[in-house]
Amino acid sequence: MRTKEKIIKVPFIGDLIYSSGHTIVGILLGIFTGGLLIAISGVNPFLAYASMFRGAFNSLQSFSNVLVRSSPLLLGGIGVAIGIKSGVWNTGIEGYMYIGAIGATIVAIPELGLPPIIHILLCFIVAMLFAGLWGAIPGYLRAYKGVNEVTATIMLSYVAIYFTNWIVSGSPLAQEGAYFPMSLPFAKSSLLSILMKGTSLHPGPFIGLLMCIIFHIILKYTPFGFRTRMLGHNPFAAQYAGINSKKQIVITMVIGAMLGGLGGAIEVLGLKHRLYMEFVTGVGYESVAVALVAGGEPIGVMLSALFFSILKVGGATMSIETGVSSSMASIIIALCVLFVIGVGVADSKRLKKRDEKDPGKKTLSFKMEEAVK
Secondary structure (H helix, E strand, C coil), X not given: CEEEEEEEEEECHHHHCCCHHHHHHHHHHHHHHHHHHHHHCCCCHHHHHHHHHHHHHCCHHHHHHHHHHHHHHHHHHHHHHHHHHXXXXXXXXXXXXXXXXXXXXXXXXXXXXXXXXXXXXXXXXHHHHHHHHHHHHHHHHHHHHCCCHHHHHHHHHHHHHHHHHHHHXXXXXXXXXXXCCEECCCCHHHCCCCCCCCCCCCCHHHHHHHHHHHHHHHHHHCHHHHHHHHHHHCHHHHHHCXXXXXXXXXXXXXXXXXXXXXXXXXXXXXXXXXXECCCCCCHHHHHHHHHHHCCCCHHHHHHHHHHHHHHHHHHHHHHHHHCCCXXXXXXXXXXXXXXXXXXXXXXXXXXXHHHHHCCCCCEEEEEEEEEEC
């Protein structure tokens, strides 16, 4: 046996960590461009943004609406962020929310005679199991069959949406003679409690914030987190280190799906109290935007989800007080996402040029011995 030295260059860890500066610059550019669009429409952008700020923070009720609106974005954003860390795009959060809500509905409707805490936890568990099994489908297709996960998850999301429409309109769980397709009402023991009288604030947002903190710790300090980050940063190095990349991809897809399913369950148990047709339209795709702006970082998801919620809640007040189109909040969100991505791409090109000029400056070389017969 003889050995041959093989040099593999791995990007310096500082280049792999998402820079918060990308997010800040991208958001500022998005807000600035949104202000230009508002000005073109004939409205003072400073007055418009002041109105938006008042709409989100004018009262405890307004801020509680921001928190409630952030609940599915927090859980969905974490689900997407875990995928980003492992190098896959888990864009099926919308479908996971619907499937999770169906699972929660099956358990929430009957009077089981359980204490509320047990009934609610049972709803959560079933919702996460349903969504996890749903997410295992694109995970398996991506890992073992090479099917693009974006295509698979989006197509399955449509299946989940239409399946939900049937559940609330033609299944035994549907409310007969309802003015709008909906399920039978949930048992009182399955409903999340209201934390502040006169508002719709339920524990969902705080569950989402807690999950962000938990997964920040998991991704940073556990073997699972190390494997996930290594797979996303350098798949070849992960494979060389003995990580089962296929298994890891399926696991991260399933975990993301379970978080999305939990978000859907919280929406119906805490806010809707029934399963409705298209009850979270677009929220799953907003979760993808939340994770993108956060750069796949769980702590960033907390800030990003709250920021999006402020725009959504305050945007309604801005539209009423200034006459700006109600869609302006969504436009600003889209601009922020585009600019955050654009700034990141521009910076990565700058780093690439720097490394080409000075390869040893920001790279670590690992010497590995490759056995050759």
